[in-house]
Amino acid sequence: MKSKIVLLGPPGAGKGTQAKIISNKLGFTSLSTGDMLRKAVRNGTELGKQAKKYMDEGNLVPNDIIIGIMKEKIAEISGAFLLDGYPRTIQQADALSAIADIDLVINIDVPDNVLVKRLTERRSCPKCDIVYHLVNNPPKKDGICDVCGTKLCLRDDDKEEVIMNRLNVYRESTLPLIDYYSRNGKLVTVRGDDGTINDVFANIKKVLID
Numbered sequence: 001m002k003s004k005i006v007l008l009g010p011p012g013a014g015k016g017t018q019a020k021i022i023s024n025k026l027g028f029t030s031l032s033t034g035d036m037l038r039k040a041v042r043n044g045t046e047l048g049k050q051a052k053k054y055m056d057e058g059n060l061v062p063n064d065i066i067i068g069i070m071k072e073k074i075a076e077i078s079g080a081f082l083l084d085g086y087p088r089t090i091q092q093a094d095a096l097s098a099i100a101d102i103d104l105v106i107n108i109d110v111p112d113n114v115l116v117k118r119l120t121e122r123r124s125c126p127k128c129d130i131v132y133h134l135v136n137n138p139p140k141k142d143g144i145c146d147v148c149g150t151k152l153c154l155r156d157d158d159k160e161e162v163i164m165n166r167l168n169v170y171r172e173s174t175l176p177l178i179d180y181y182s183r184n185g186k187l188v189t190v191r192g193d194d195g196t197i198n199d200v201f202a203n204i205k206k207v208l209i210d
C-alpha cells in the first residue's frame with residue numbers, strides 16, 4: 001500500500017470527507033490544512049489571526065506562513081500519512097518534495113456545477129470540523145453534529161460569492177499541480193461525483209493498494 005499520499009481537488013470535491021474515511025479505515029494519519037487553520041482561528045492564535053482574512057475571502061494563506069508550519073507538522077508524523085489541502089501551490093509542492101517523497105497524488109475530479117451545490121448545501125461542525133450535506137450526508141438529528149452534539153453551521157467561505165473566488169483561486173494556483181505531479185507519474189485521477197461517498201472511497205482504496 002502507498003504510504004505518503006496527497007489528496008488534490010477543487011473546493012467541495014470531497015477531500016476532507018475521504019481523508020477522514022481513509023484515516024479511520026486504513027490507519028493513515030490525516031493532516032488537513034483547512035481544519036488546522038480553522039482551529040487556529042477558533043482558538044485566536046497568532047496563526048489564526050493572520051489566516052482569517054484570507055480564508056474569509058476565499059484566498060490562499062500566504063506560502064511563507066503555511067510552508068514552515070507544514071514542515072514542522074509533517075516531521076512529527078510517523079507512519080503512513082495523507083495530506084488534505086496541501087500542497088496548493090507550486091511553491092508548496094517544491095517545499096514538500098524537499099522533506100518527503102510522496103508516493104501518490106490522488107486528484108478528486110468533480111465538475112463546477114456539482115461543487116457549488118455541494119458547498120452551499122454543506123453543513124459543518126464548528127467544534128470538530130466534521131462535515132455533512134443536507135441531502136447526500138445528513139446528520140442523524142437535524143442540524144446537530146452526530147459526534148459532539150454542536151449546532152451545525154454554514155462555513156463563512158461557503159457563501160456563494162466566496163465559493164466563486166475559491167474556484168478561481170483553485171484554477172489559478174492549484175490546478176497547475178496536476179501537470180506538476182503528472183510529469184513525475186505520481187498522479188491518479190478519481191471521479192468524485194460518480195456515486196456515493198462510499199463508492200468514491202472504494203475507488204480510492206483500489207488506487208491506494210494497487
Ligand code: AP5
Nearest residue numbers: 011012013014015016017033034055061085122132133197
Ligand atoms: P479547505 O478547508 O482545505 O477548503 P477546500 O480545499 O476549499 O476544500 P473544502 O473543505 O471546501 O472541500 P472538500 O474537498 O474537503 O469537500 P468535503 O469533503 O467537505 O481550506 C479552507 C481555506 O483555508 C482555503 O480557502 C485557504 O484560505 C486556507 N488554506 C487551506 N489550505 C491551504 C494551503 N495549503 N495554502 C494556503 N491556504 C490554505 O465535501 C463537500 C460536501 O460534499 C460535503 O457536504 C460532503 O458531505 C459532500 N460530499 C462529499 N463527497 C460526496 C459524494 N461522493 N457524493 C455526494 N456528496 C458528497
